Amino acid sequence: MTSVTIVGGGLGGLSAAISLACEGFDVTVLEQNERIGGKCNVRQGEGFSFDTGPSILTMPWVLEQLFERAGENLHDYVTLTRVEPQWRTFFEDGETIDLHGDLPTMLKEIERISKSDAQGFLQYMNYSSMMYELCMKSFYKRSLTGLTELRSYHTLPELLKLDPLKSMASGTKRYIEDPHLQQLLNFLVMYVGSSPYQAPAVMSQLAHVQFGLVFITLRVDYTTS
Numbered sequence: 603m604t605s606v607t608i609v610g611g612g613l614g615g616l617s618a619a620i621s622l623a624c625e626g627f628d629v630t631v632l633e634q635n636e637r638i639g640g641k642c643n644v645r646q647g648e649g650f651s652f653d654t655g656p657s658i659l660t661m662p663w664v665l666e667q668l669f670e671r672a673g674e675n676l677h678d679y680v681t682l683t684r685v686e687p688q689w690r691t692f693f694e695d696g697e698t699i700d701l702h703g704d705l706p707t708m709l710k711e712i713e714r715i716s717k718s719d720a721q722g723f724l725q726y727m728n729y730s731s732m733m734y735e736l737c738m739k740s741f742y743k744r745s746l747t748g749l750t751e752l753r754s755y756h757t758l759p760e761l762l763k764l765d766p767l768k769s770m771a772s773g774t775k776r777y778i779e780d781p782h783l784q785q786l787l788n789f790l791v792m793y794v795g796s797s798p799y800q801a802p803a804v805m806s807q808l809a810h811v812q813f814g815l816v817f818i819t820l821r822v823d824y825t826t827s
């Protein structure tokens with residue numbers, strides 16, 4: 603049996619370990635910390651517990667597939683709870699906007715802020731969903747080494763549809779007029795640590811990932827193994 607050693611027991615290392623073990627490899631995971639989990643972890647002291655990282659899961663099917671590969675059911679191990687509204691956005695001028703995974707409810711919320719943006723929001727969601735589907739052909743499925751490899755997974759029209767020379771913020775502006783709504787959609791990339799003015803337009807797919815699919819809290823009992 604071929605042996606594999608994985609350095610790091612975060613979610614990445616653990617999922618690689620599970621997949622490789624299912625393929626018949628003899629896997630060892632080396633973790634420097636007291637516990638596996640990496641950023642997905644807990645710190646405890648003086649009667650308090652703090653989750654250190656991820657609390658929301660936008661693509662539960664990724665974990666479901668991983669568990670299925672291992673002949674297990676994700677839902678036997680963790681509780682996934684759909685959150686509605688997903689979050690509430692507070693603006694400096696006192697305005698608040700709730701984000702809903704349910705499209706008709708979200709549209710009502712958009713219309714409350716800016717009636718004329720409802721149509722644009724639907725178009726933005728189509729744009730976002732197209733970006734996501736294109737990425738499914740390359741970014742999400744492969745470890746890309748450069749533009750040449752990216753090109754090999756896409757036709758030229760597809761690459762142009764990715765709006766390679768545009769920023770995420772310019773994509774938002776094309777469909778949405780209201781500054782609050784623009785800010786809200788642009789925030790989706792700030793939340794993962796990037797600037798919407800520098801992040802490529804392809805990141806507009808985050809709206810599809812967060813609104814169009816599901817938004818879930820993950821509760822893990824750290825006291826069990």
Ligand SMILES: Cc1cc2nc3c(=O)[nH]c(=O)nc-3n(C[C@H](O)[C@H](O)[C@H](O)COP(=O)(O)OP(=O)(O)OC[C@H]3O[C@@H](n4cnc5c(N)ncnc54)[C@H](O)[C@@H]3O)c2cc1C
Binds near residue numbers: 614634639654
């Ligand atoms: C505050 C916060 C909130 C987040 N919220 C979300 C969220 O809601 N949803 C979401 O999907 N993602 C979220 N993320 C991102 C998510 O947590 C990470 O993308 C994910 O946990 C990264 O997993 P990883 O295995 O790649 O890396 P890590 O979790 O960083 O794991 C790397 C592991 O390798 C170990 N290691 C490194 N070097 C060595 C070595 N030389 N020897 C032994 N061990 C080593 C480290 O100790 C660590 O355990 C959040 C992140 C943070 C910080």
